[in-house]
Each structure stands twice: as structure tokens, then as C-alpha cells.
Amino acid sequence: MFITAATFTIPWFREDMLREFSKRADEVIVLGNEDDPKWKPYFQDLGVRYRTYPVSRNGLNPLHDIKTYRALKRILTEERPDKVLTNFVKANVYGCIAAHRLGIRDIYVMMGGLGSVFHGDDIKSRLTRLFVSAEYRASLKHAKRIFFQNDEDSQLLVSLGAVKDEQVIRINGSGVNLEQFRHEPLPDQISFIFIGRLVRGKGVLDYLDAARIVKSKHPEVRFDLVGPYDTNPTGLKPEDIQPYIDDGTVVYYGEQKDVRPFLKNASVFVLPSYYGEGTPKSALEALATGRPLIVADAVGCREVVRDGGNGFLVPPQSPEAIVRVMNRLLEEHELIERTGWSSRRMAEEVFDVRAVNETVCRTMGI
Structure with missing residues (x-):
């Protein structure tokens, strides 16, 4: 099961990964936040099944987060996946905790950039950073491995006690499909x-x-x-x-x-x-x-x-x-x-x- 808090990013960032999963696994389920009829045929074409759950990608309301956690726990109980891969903060935090409490051992996390929350100096960023760091310390310890796209982010979370060195796997971004994106001659006008x-x-x-x-x-x-x-x-x-x-x-x-x-x-x-x-x-x-x-x-x-x-x-x-x-x-x-x-x-x-x-x-x- 791949759990994301931003379904709309999948065609751009994770489509090739899901296609590869569907070739290798008996079944692949994507759990996303958008309940739009257009997504089901899209995911069927990828060879995966799609379900939705309630999550506020940028929200800070704890009541909404409790609803997210309960929904994840319910769906994970129904599906009982062998392996769970999460992406985006809310999915990472509540997906890891819910999967761990249900006894799922193969939990993996796909980190994107840590964003302005971890790299901003304004008061709001600093306060949010304290909160998210605490959430990550409580949740990421349950992950077998965590995929990072640059060394600075992994070193930062290690220094904050949210991640251990042995959990870190370095990947070169989400990659690019070299067949879809071919070398093109330069235009005449700069x-x-x-x-x-x-x-x-x-x-x-x-x-x-x-x-x-x-x-x-x-x-x-x-x-x-x-x-x-x-x-x-x-x-x-x-x-x-x-x-x-x-x-x-x-x-x-x-x-x-x-x-x-x-x-x-x-x-x-x-x-x-x-x-x-x-x-x-x-x-x-x-x-x-x-x-x-x-x-x-x-x-x-x-x-x-x-x-x-x-x-x-x-x-x-x-x-x-x-x-x-x-x-x-x-x-x-x-x-x-x-x-x-x-x-x-x-x-x-x-x-x-x-x-x-x-x-x-x-x-x-x-």
C-alpha cells in the first residue's frame, strides 16, 4: 500500500514507481486524499487499486488529524498489506503509527523536501518545526527504511533524533523517465x-x-x-x-x-x-x-x-x-x-x- 496526502502529485512524481510496483507485486493499493471519479480509471491503467481517506495536507487542526489516523487504521485493518510506503508529512506520521499498531512490520517512508517548515526562520516556521519534529520522533522510529533525496535533509532529521543513520537510504530524487523526456534541439530564439x-x-x-x-x-x-x-x-x-x-x-x-x-x-x-x-x-x-x-x-x-x-x-x-x-x-x-x-x-x-x-x-x- 502506498499512502499519500497529495494524490495530485502522483502523475508527476510517482507514476513510474507505481508501474514498477504493479509489475513486481501481487497487488498494489494507493491510498490518497482526492475522492474524484477521474482517479479510478487513471489508477486502473497503472494496474493498481485506489482508495481515499480524509487528510488535510497543510492543516494544523488536531481533530482533523485524529480523523485521519482513525481512517488509516480502519483501512489498514481491512486491507492488511504486507508492505506500507508513505509520502508527505501527514501520511508519514499517521501512516507509520497506524501500521505499527496493527503489527505491520514492513513500513517505509518516502521523504520529499522538508520545505519551509524546516528551513524557514520566521516564528511560524520555528513553532511548526517543533511540532512536526516531535511527530516525526514518535512515528519514523517504526519505519524500516526512509528514502531521502538529499543528504542535508537526512542529516537534519538524524540530528533532531527523528531518524537513525541505519534507516537512511539515499535516492537520486524521484528520477526522470528518459524515454518520455528526450533531448531536444534548442530553439532559435533564446x-x-x-x-x-x-x-x-x-x-x-x-x-x-x-x-x-x-x-x-x-x-x-x-x-x-x-x-x-x-x-x-x-x-x-x-x-x-x-x-x-x-x-x-x-x-x-x-x-x-x-x-x-x-x-x-x-x-x-x-x-x-x-x-x-x-x-x-x-x-x-x-x-x-x-x-x-x-x-x-x-x-x-x-x-x-x-x-x-x-x-x-x-x-x-x-x-x-x-x-x-x-x-x-x-x-x-x-x-x-x-x-x-x-x-x-x-x-x-x-x-x-x-x-x-x-x-x-x-x-x-x-
């Missing part, structure tokens, strides 16, 4: 793109501010923005983005189920996230497409760039540093092609989804 949820900590406004500066001197350069608004407390609102659309700085395409055409039409991928990423999937897809990256030198993001090799690291929250790299690429066109080929090689050598899934399956004994 352009930049940001793909991701419109959350403040992902550096969206840093990208837009840099784009506005560059656009003032190079009006011919196109800047694209792709991604959904988010319910996260740090999510941006339409009124935050609209001024950049109105003055012609950026073209906003909203949420897209298939980002490949947008990557194909872009020259350079930009993600100045200081959010506390695991390993950003959008960056892996840009690597596989053969695009150089400009990313913040922050947790998770630095995993995908060898500075000067397949892209460039910039200080977090520094539009000026992004502008300097963009101007350099506009002046040295050949640098885009060279670093783009390095990106594709890195995707093949490090982030192939088949290798990631093999590590997960071998660890879980599937």
Missing part, C-alpha cells in the same frame, strides 16, 4: 522558463524580478512561467503575478499536465528555490530535455547542478545574481548548448528513473 508550484519559497518572484530587469535591455527575450497556484500558506496569489503579465515581462501558461512542449521551446530552465526541496522534479525534466539550469544554491536544488558544468548556482533570494547569469548566457550563446548537453548526460548517469525505482524495490524486497 528564452527562459520557470516551471513549478507558485509558492513564494520557490523563488518565483526572484525569477520575475530578474526577468523584468533583463527584459528592459533585451525586449526580444521571452520569459515563460508554468505552474499552478497552491494552497500552501506561502502560496502566491494571482494579484502577485498579474503586474508582470500586464507589463509584458512574462507569459503565464497556468498549470500544464504535459510540460514537454514548454521545455522544448525554452533555452534555459530557472528555479531559484530556497524552499527546502527534495530534488525538484521539474529540474530533472529540464536536465533530460538538455537544458542548462539556473538554480539557487540551496537544499535539494544544488543536487542537480554542477556549477559551470550543466548550469549555474546563484545565491538564494538574489534576482541580481540571476540577472548576471542570464546576461552571460545572452552574450555567450555557445555556452547554452554546451551546458545543455552536460545536463542530458547528468540525467542519464544520475537521475534515470529506472535506477531510482530499482533502489526502492530492492530496499523494500519487492
Whole structure:
């Protein structure tokens, strides 16, 4: 059983993993938060069964969490899975505890990025961090192994006493499907793109501010923005983005189920996230497409760039540093092609989804 608190992320992050599970296991059940009729045929196509349970991904109401725990315990009692894999905070915490109390021994946890809760310095983040750290100390001890996408996150949770060294398994992000995301020739006109949820900590406004500066001197350069608004407390609102659309700085395409055409039409991928990423999937897809990256030198993001090799690291929250790299690429066109080929090689050598899934399956004994 794979338990998630965000069903909508599966097509982007976990589809290949579930397909591999369905090849190897007698039965695979996905337990998610969205009770939408569209999901059942989607999961049937993957060869897995889908059920729902109540969970508030970002909520802090303890009554809601009690409801979540009771629902998980009931469903686990009904299904009695041999192995449980959880993903996202609420699923990790209450899934681990419920499975352990029912005597399920093969419990595994898939950690994404720890996010702003663990890497933010504001009062709300610090208070939430204390609460989530306590929850993790109570729950993660029941997991056989915990998959981490970068070393900094695992070291942080070890230092907080929530995880033991012997539980840690390092994987290279969620991987990227190299058959779906192929190397594409660069477009004739240089352009930049940001793909991701419109959350403040992902550096969206840093990208837009840099784009506005560059656009003032190079009006011919196109800047694209792709991604959904988010319910996260740090999510941006339409009124935050609209001024950049109105003055012609950026073209906003909203949420897209298939980002490949947008990557194909872009020259350079930009993600100045200081959010506390695991390993950003959008960056892996840009690597596989053969695009150089400009990313913040922050947790998770630095995993995908060898500075000067397949892209460039910039200080977090520094539009000026992004502008300097963009101007350099506009002046040295050949640098885009060279670093783009390095990106594709890195995707093949490090982030192939088949290798990631093999590590997960071998660890879980599937």
C-alpha cells in the first residue's frame, strides 16, 4: 500500500514507481486524499487499486488529524498489506503509527523536501518545526527504511533524533523517465522558463524580478512561467503575478499536465528555490530535455547542478545574481548548448528513473 496526502502529485512524481510496483507485486493499493471519479480509471491503467481517506495536507487542526489516523487504521485493518510506503508529512506520521499498531512490520517512508517548515526562520516556521519534529520522533522510529533525496535533509532529521543513520537510504530524487523526456534541439530564439508550484519559497518572484530587469535591455527575450497556484500558506496569489503579465515581462501558461512542449521551446530552465526541496522534479525534466539550469544554491536544488558544468548556482533570494547569469548566457550563446548537453548526460548517469525505482524495490524486497 502506498499512502499519500497529495494524490495530485502522483502523475508527476510517482507514476513510474507505481508501474514498477504493479509489475513486481501481487497487488498494489494507493491510498490518497482526492475522492474524484477521474482517479479510478487513471489508477486502473497503472494496474493498481485506489482508495481515499480524509487528510488535510497543510492543516494544523488536531481533530482533523485524529480523523485521519482513525481512517488509516480502519483501512489498514481491512486491507492488511504486507508492505506500507508513505509520502508527505501527514501520511508519514499517521501512516507509520497506524501500521505499527496493527503489527505491520514492513513500513517505509518516502521523504520529499522538508520545505519551509524546516528551513524557514520566521516564528511560524520555528513553532511548526517543533511540532512536526516531535511527530516525526514518535512515528519514523517504526519505519524500516526512509528514502531521502538529499543528504542535508537526512542529516537534519538524524540530528533532531527523528531518524537513525541505519534507516537512511539515499535516492537520486524521484528520477526522470528518459524515454518520455528526450533531448531536444534548442530553439532559435533564446528564452527562459520557470516551471513549478507558485509558492513564494520557490523563488518565483526572484525569477520575475530578474526577468523584468533583463527584459528592459533585451525586449526580444521571452520569459515563460508554468505552474499552478497552491494552497500552501506561502502560496502566491494571482494579484502577485498579474503586474508582470500586464507589463509584458512574462507569459503565464497556468498549470500544464504535459510540460514537454514548454521545455522544448525554452533555452534555459530557472528555479531559484530556497524552499527546502527534495530534488525538484521539474529540474530533472529540464536536465533530460538538455537544458542548462539556473538554480539557487540551496537544499535539494544544488543536487542537480554542477556549477559551470550543466548550469549555474546563484545565491538564494538574489534576482541580481540571476540577472548576471542570464546576461552571460545572452552574450555567450555557445555556452547554452554546451551546458545543455552536460545536463542530458547528468540525467542519464544520475537521475534515470529506472535506477531510482530499482533502489526502492530492492530496499523494500519487492
